[in-house]
Amino acid sequence: MTDHNTTLPRLLIENAGKYGSRTALREKEWGIWQTYSWQDYLEITSEFAAGLKKLGLGKGDVIVLIGDNRPEWLWAEIAIQSLGGMALGVYQDVQASEIEYIFELTDCRLVIAEDQEQVDKMLSLRGKVSHLEHIVYHDSKGLIKYQDEGLLHFDQVREYGRPDRNLFESWVDQLSEDDTCLIATTSGTTGRPKLAMLSHKNLLTMAHNLGQVDPKDQADEFVSFLPLAWMGEQMMAVASSLLFGFCVNFPEEQETVQNDIRDIGPHIIFSPPRVWENLAARIRVRIMETTRLKRLIYHKCMGIGIRMAECRLSRKPPGTMLNTLYLLSQFFLFRSLRDRLGFSRIRSATTGGAALGPDTFKFFHAMGVNLKQIYGQTEIAGISCIHRDGHIDFDTVGEPIPETEIMISGEGEILSRSAAVFQGYYKDEKATGETLSDDGWLLSGDAGYFKDNGQLVVIDRLKDVMELADGTKFSPQFMENKLKFSPYIREAVVVGKGKKYIAAIVCIDEEIVGRWSESKQLTYTTYQDLASKKEVYNLVADEIRKINDTIPENTRIRRFALLFKELDADDGELTRTRKIRRKVVAERYAALMERLYTDDREVDLVARIQYQDGSTREMKGRIAIKDVS
Numbered sequence: 227m228t229d230h231n232t233t234l235p236r237l238l239i240e241n242a243g244k245y246g247s248r249t250a251l252r253e254k255e256w257g258i259w260q261t262y263s264w265q266d267y268l269e270i271t272s273e274f275a276a277g278l279k280k281l282g283l284g285k286g287d288v289i290v291l292i293g294d295n296r297p298e299w300l301w302a303e304i305a306i307q308s309l310g311g312m313a314l315g316v317y318q319d320v321q322a323s324e325i326e327y328i329f330e331l332t333d334c335r336l337v338i339a340e341d342q343e344q345v346d347k348m349l350s351l352r353g354k355v356s357h358l359e360h361i362v363y364h365d366s367k368g369l370i371k372y373q374d375e376g377l378l379h380f381d382q383v384r385e386y387g388r389p390d391r392n393l394f395e396s397w398v399d400q401l402s403e404d405d406t407c408l409i410a411t412t413s414g415t416t417g418r419p420k421l422a423m424l425s426h427k428n429l430l431t432m433a434h435n436l437g438q439v440d441p442k443d444q445a446d447e448f449v450s451f452l453p454l455a456w457m458g459e460q461m462m463a464v465a466s467s468l469l470f471g472f473c474v475n476f477p478e479e480q481e482t483v484q485n486d487i488r489d490i491g492p493h494i495i496f497s498p499p500r501v502w503e504n505l506a507a508r509i510r511v512r513i514m515e516t517t518r519l520k521r522l523i524y525h526k527c528m529g530i531g532i533r534m535a536e537c538r539l540s541r542k543p544p545g546t547m548l549n550t551l552y553l554l555s556q557f558f559l560f561r562s563l564r565d566r567l568g569f570s571r572i573r574s575a576t577t578g579g580a581a582l583g584p585d586t587f588k589f590f591h592a593m594g595v596n597l598k599q600i601y602g603q604t605e606i607a608g609i610s611c612i613h614r615d616g617h618i619d620f621d622t623v624g625e626p627i628p629e630t631e632i633m634i635s636g637e638g639e640i641l642s643r644s645a646a647v648f649q650g651y652y653k654d655e656k657a658t659g660e661t662l663s664d665d666g667w668l669l670s671g672d673a674g675y676f677k678d679n680g681q682l683v684v685i686d687r688l689k690d691v692m693e694l695a696d697g698t699k700f701s702p703q704f705m706e707n708k709l710k711f712s713p714y715i716r717e718a719v720v721v722g723k724g725k726k727y728i729a730a731i732v733c734i735d736e737e738i739v740g741r742w743s744e745s746k747q748l749t750y751t752t753y754q755d756l757a758s759k760k761e762v763y764n765l766v767a768d769e770i771r772k773i774n775d776t777i778p779e780n781t782r783i784r785r786f787a788l789l790f791k792e793l794d795a796d797d798g799e800l801t802r803t804r805k806i807r808r809k810v811v812a813e814r815y816a817a818l819m820e821r822l823y824t825d826d827r828e829v830d831l832v833a834r835i836q837y838q839d840g841s842t843r844e845m846k847g848r849i850a851i852k853d854v855s
Contacts, residue, residue: 230434230469233426234407235271235308235398237468242268245444245471251297254478254486262297264471270297272394274380275305276387279397281336281360285310288332288409288652290325292316292347293340295450295476298364298380300464302338303454307407307426308397314409314421315455317802319795322347327418329355331653332409336360338380342368349374403427409652410457410604413801421652422604429465432607432646435627436461437470439614440574440598444471446493447571451476451483452501456803458579461608462496487568495572498579499586499707500804502597505567506589507713511738515745527555531592539591539618560593569595576600576612579803581684583707584620591618599623601684605661605668606630607646611682622681632682633667639688640670690808692723700728700781706806708777712769713738717793717800719811720783721819727784729822731815732766733757733792739765754790754847763788763852770854783854785822789815790847791833818849827851 232240241250242264251262262270283289289306291299291313303313314332316325318340328334335357339345341364348361352374363369364380403426411419450463467474472494477486487495513524534552537544544552564570575590578600590597598613601623610632613624626632630644647668650658661669673685685691686701693699702720709718709730716735722728736753739762743750750756766788774782793799798810812819814833821829833845 230430231403231427232430233307233398233401233403233405234429234464234468235304235394235401237430238264238268238271238304239395239398241468241471248444248471249473250467250471251300251474251476252490253297253476254482254489257478259475259489267301268394269391270384271301271304271308272391273384273387274301275308275394275397276390277383277385278305278311278336278387279309279390280386281383283309283311283336287311287336288314288334290314290316290328290332290334290337291454292320292337292344293318293364294480295452295454295459295463296340296364297476298338298340299454300474302362302380303408303464308394308401310397310401310405312406312409312423314411315453315460316411317453317455318344320802321796322350326351326354328411328421329358331421333357336362338362338364341365345369345372345377401426403430406649408460410460411455412604413803413805419801420654420657423649423652424607425649428607428646428648429460430469431629431644432461432602432609432627433465433469435629435644435646436600436609436612437466438628439612440576442466442470442472442494442574446470446472446573447475447490448472448494449475449477449483449487449490449492451480451487452497453802456579457604457608458496458498462494465607484568488566489568491568491571493571494574495569496574496576496578496600498803499577499582500580502577502582502586502590503710506586506711507735507738509563510713511741515741523558527559528589528592530555531560531594532588535588535591538616539620541616556594563593564595572596574598578602578609580805581623581703581707583711585708585711587618587620601682602642603668603670605648606642606644607648609646610642610644613681617679617681619677619679619681622677622679622683625681634675635669637688638673638675638685640672640674640682640684641667642670643667694722694728694780695724695726696780698780702808705730705777705781705783708773709770709783712766712773714742714765714769717804717806719793719806719808719815721812721822725823728781729819730770730783730786731789731811731818731822732786733789734762734766736792753792754845757788757790758847758850760850763850767852767854774854785851785853787818787822787829787849787851789818790831790849791845797834821851 245264247263249261250264250267253260306313337348339348339361345363360376362378406423407426408424409421452459463474475490477483530551575595575597600609601611602609610630611624611626633641635641643666671688673688673691675683686703705720706718709715715732717733719731734757770783795802818829818831828848828850831849834842
C-alpha cells in the first residue's frame with residue numbers, strides 16, 4: 227500500500243509516475259465521457275499552481291472554491307495545497323450573504339467559482355469584501371461580456387503558470403504532513419458553520435485506516451456527485467482516490483447522476499442517508515405504477531430478500547428452501563434492479579453523515595447491496611467507525627477503525643481520539659477549546675453507547691434527546707428516520723419535549739404524492755394545495771400508523787400536521803447537508819407546535835419564504851391537525 231505519511235500533492239506526483247496514462251479522472255460533457263490520465267492530472271495541477279503563485283498566492287493563504295463537482299475543483303485544490311495554502315469549499319447553492327463572514331474571517335483574496343451563477347455571487351460580495359482580488363471561473367457560458375477587474379478564466383491562470391510548472395515538485399518538497407491543507411465547514415445545525423482545519427496527516431490517516439477495513443485499489447471506479455464542500459466527498463474523491471489511485475468520475479449534471487452511475491458501474495459508492503432514502507422511495511413508487519404482475523413479483527421477491535438479509539446479518543444459516551427462493555429472486559428481480567441502479571459492480575457501499583433507518587438498510591441488503599453505516603464528524607476527517615463485512619447491525623454504526631479510540635463520557639457523550647482529529651477551528655480558540663480536550667479527545671456532541679457486541683450505537687445529538695412529561699426518553703432523529711422511510715414523506719420534525727405525547731410536523735414528497743393523487747384522480751394546483759387535501763392527510767396517517775405498530779406505545783406519534791411548504795436550506799430551516807435546524811424550526815412554527823397539544827383541529831400560519839436571489843415573501847395558509855388513532 228502507498229505510504230500515507232506524506233502529503234496530497236506528493237501522492238499526485240507519485241501516482242503520475244506509477245500510473246502514467248491510466249485514467250485518473252473522467253467527466254461527462256455533451257453526453258461523452260472525457261478522460262484525464264494521472265499525467266494530465268499532474269500537468270494541469272502544476273500549471274495552475276504556478277499560475278496562482280504568479281498572482282501572489284502562497285503559504286497560509288485561504289482560497290475558496292464554489293461550484294458543482296468538476297475536475298477543475300480537484301486540480302485547483304491540490305494546486306492550492308502544493309503552495310502551502312488552504313482550500314476552503316462552500317456549497318454551490320449557498321447565498322452570498324451566508325458566506326460573507328467566511329471571506330471576512332479568512333481575508334480570502336482569490337475564489338474559484340465554476341460558472342456565471344457563482345461569479346455573480348462573488349461579484350455581489352466585492353463591495354463588502356475589499357480584499358477579494360481575483361475570481362477564477364472555468365465555465366465561460368454567459369461570461370463573455372464581463373469586464374470586471376480580476377476576473378480570470380481557469381485556463382488563463384494555467385497559461386500564466388506554464389513556464390514555471392517544473393517547479394511544482396520543489397514546492398511540494400517544502401510541505402509537511404502536518405501543514406493545514408483543507409478548511410471544511412461544519413454542518414451548522416445551531417448557527418453559522420465553523421471552519422475546521424485539517425492537515426494532510428489528518429486526511430490520509432483517516433483514508434489509510436478506513437482502507438484497512440473497507441479495501442480500495444487502483445482498479446476501482448468512484449462517482450463524485452455529492453458536494454465537494456462536504457467532508458464525506460473530500461474523504462473519497464480527494465484523500466482516498468490519491469492514496470489508493472482509483473478513478474474519480476464526474477456526472478454531467480445533477481439531473482443525470484443516476485444514468486451516469488449506470489454508465490460507469492462504480493465499485494465504490496458513498497452517500498448520506500437522504501440519497502439512499504430517496505432512492506428506496508423512488509423504487510417503491512415505480513413499483514406502484516407498474517403492472518399488477520410486476521408488483522406481485524416485486525413484493526414476493528422483496529419479502530424473500532429481507533428474510534435472507536436478516537439471516538445473513540444475524541449469522542444464521544438460511545436453509546435450503548430460502549437459498550433456492552433467493553436465487554430465483556435474483557433471477558426475477560434483484561439482478562436487473564441492481565443493473566438499473568448502476569450497482570452491478572458495487573463492492574463498497576457506505577452511508578454516513580446521519581443515522582440511516584433499519585428499514586432502508588434491510589431494503590438494500592435484500593437486493594444484494596452490501597450497505598454499511600459509517601460514523602464520524604468533519605472534525606475527525608470524516609470517519610471514526612464502520613460496519614465490518616458480515617458484522618452489520620442495523621441499530622449501530624459499527625466499530626472504530628484502526629488507530630481510533632472511542633469512549634463514552636459520564637454524560638453519555640461519544641468521545642474520539644486518533645491522528646485524524648482536526649487541528650482546531652480557524653480563528654476560533656473558544657470553540658476549539660469546547661470541542662477538543664487537553665489530552666486530544668474530540669467531543670462529538672452525540673449521545674451513544676456500546677452494545678455487548680462492541681459496536682457503537684448513536685442515539686441522537688446529546689442536546690436533542692428529549693423526555694416526555696412522564697420521563698420517557700425518545701430520540702427525535704430516530705422517529706424522523708422511521709417517518710422518512712415512507713415514500714410519501716420527504717422531511718419530518720418530531721416534537722414532544724415535556725409534553726404528554728409525541729407529535730410531528732410532516733413535509734410530503736411533492737413528486738411522489740402528486741403521482742399518487744393523479745392515480746386517485748385528485749386534482750391540485752400547488753404544493754400547498756396538495757398538502758391540504760383530506761385524502762393526503764389520510765394517506766400520511768396510514769403511513770404513521772404502520773410506523774407506530776413497530777415502536778413502543780408510549781413513544782408513538784399521536785398527532786401530526788402537514789406543512790404547506792418544504793423545509794428549505796435557503797430559508798435557514800435545514801443545513802446545506804439537509805440536517806434540521808431545530809431552533810429555527812421551533813421559533814418559526816411555534817404556533818403550529820403549540821396547537822399540536824391542544825384540542826384545535828387547524829391553525830392559521832404565516833411563514834417567510836426566501837428565494838435564491840435573496841428576495842423574500844410571506845406565505846399564509848390554514849393547516850389542519852390530525853389525530854392518529
